[in-house]
Amino acid sequence: MDNVAVVVDDLDAAIAFFTDLGLALGGRSSIEGPWADDTVGLHGLRSEIAMMRTPDGHSQVELTKYHAPAALSGEPENPPPNTLGLHRIMFTVDDIDDTIARLRVHGAELLGTVAQYETFYRLCYLRGPAGIIVALAEQIG
Incomplete structure (x- = not known):
């Protein structure tokens, strides 16, 4: 596995959280263009990502802030641990x-x-x- 992505509304705050958890910022980049639209399946995609490496260097958490189209909030907010899906x-x-x-x-x-x-x-x-x-x-x- 290469990484797990987490969509966030405040990229800097998420970077600080995962840094204090012990992960290291591996890189930060803007993502946009036809290749991004085609890959993700969203037209006009514009986002910023930060790759956070685990201390052992074997895994990463990709933090993604969507600027366009705007990120959607899932329902219910703060689902309990027994909710179906990745959480x-x-x-x-x-x-x-x-x-x-x-x-x-x-x-x-x-x-x-x-x-x-x-x-x-x-x-x-x-x-x-x-x-x-x-x-x-x-x-x-």
């Missing part, structure tokens, strides 16, 4: 409490609590940019 990205972190504290500065909110799965992991779900669910896992055993 969650999970990251392994070294210190889940520290990570949550850094992400709260960007408006992240826990959906439940930090739970422990047997003697192996501490886990949580939180709401991130554009309402997506970001799951965190800290290996403890």
Whole structure:
């Protein structure tokens, strides 16, 4: 897999969120033109993307801000974790409490609590940019 894309309304804020999660900005670019229209299937497409690399360098999150046509808001806003379709990205972190504290500065909110799965992991779900669910896992055993 090359990347997972997240459509956001504030690209700079999303970059800051994922940077504090531990990802690195790999590049930022404007996307437009006939090739973009043909690829995405939207006429007059004009967007800006930021590629955020995971610390291991094996995966990326593509943050996309659509300028034209304007991004559409899905219904319902902030769907629960059991909604059909792609809705969650999970990251392994070294210190889940520290990570949550850094992400709260960007408006992240826990959906439940930090739970422990047997003697192996501490886990949580939180709401991130554009309402997506970001799951965190800290290996403890």
